[in-house]
Amino acid sequence: MKILSYKEESLLDIEDLKKYYQSLKAYLVSKKFNVAKSTYLHICESLNYKKVRKVIDTKKGYDLYIYGIENIPSGPVIFASTHQDYNDHFNVVLSIPEHIIILNTKNVTLKFKLLMAVNGIVYVDRTSDLSRFNSKIELMHYLAQNKSVVVFPEATFNCSPNKLHLPLHKGVIDIAKKMQVPIVPLIQEYTYDEQDATIKNVISCDVAFGKPIYVSYQDSKDEKINELSAAFSTIRWNLIEKKGDFQRVNISIQEYINYVLSRIDGWSKTKVSIDDERQMIYGVSDDFYLFHHANDIPFDEHGLLPTQEVIKLNAIYSKNLSNICLDRDGNIINADDVLSLARKRN
DSSP states (O other), X not given: XXXXXXXXXXXXXXXXXXXXXXXXXXXXXXXXXXXXXXXOOOOOOOSOHHHHHHHHHHHOOSEEEEEOGGGOOSSOOEEEEOOXXXXXXXXXXXXXXXXXXXXXXXXXXXXXXXXXHXXXXXXXXXXXHHHHHHHHHHHHHHHHTTOEEEEOTTOSOOOOTTOSSOOOOTHHHHHHHHHTOOEEEEEEEEXXXXXXXXXXXXXXXXEEEOOXXXXXXXXXHHHHHHHHHHHHHHHHHHXXXXXXXXXXXXXXXXXXXXXXXXXXXXXXXXXXXXXXXXXXXXXXXXXXXXXXXXGGOOEETTEEOOOHHHHHHHHHHOGGGTTEEEOTTSXXXXXXXXXXXXXXXX
């Protein structure tokens, strides 16, 4: 069956568009797809996903709090999740009551691949137009078979403390429109141990399901992606408020650098290339998003690179400057003076 492009769809009237979507769904129900050889897609749907869930729950090492289960409608659903952390995929398996298929980049470790493949996952090469197209067909195939799926419309990690989420790709709206299934926003908000600079510094994660978003034949993709964006922002902000107010002045530079290093540690363990991930951001050419990752702090295999701010940050960790500390304003001070001041206060 010929899959129409956006432009070709736009030339159809509503009735012809409905007939086309109905024919497409019937085709997806009847066909069994196997596109792995040409696009590096790997599907391994399993009947043992409950065992996977049990293994993840035992090994995760942090508290998981789930809200809004009542917002999940019956039938096939597209869960659109925020993306912040290495643990996001495990959280969706644990928090969604039914079995789901996850869309994910193929550039991950073998251990991750094996665990997720037992649950059921579609791997996509995001640099390949063919792979992206075929992964979309695969997701629609599962939806047509009444199976729910999970996508990450930000397409990469949002690790900035300044953005509630990255710009969202519109593919999720297109799939929902073609399959006439709802989108359920799935927001994840982490609490970290800021004194720990490793991937294991997650203390807890709040997962909240928003109200379903329905996409009609007449709806504009722009309007619906804005509706999903607003849901992401509102729900995540509410989760942040639940944790209590805080001020940046109360967060030390050392705590922040530990957070940055812990995210770097996570990326390295998942074989993620930060430069590649940055290119996945929708509108990456805009200055506002150009240096999104690690809050504009570049790094290489030796650590953080010496930008103007990083020179201060590196002072904490440098072996040659072990006696140097920073005050809350970022001014370099002598460690002995800090200890003396602490003793006086005590």
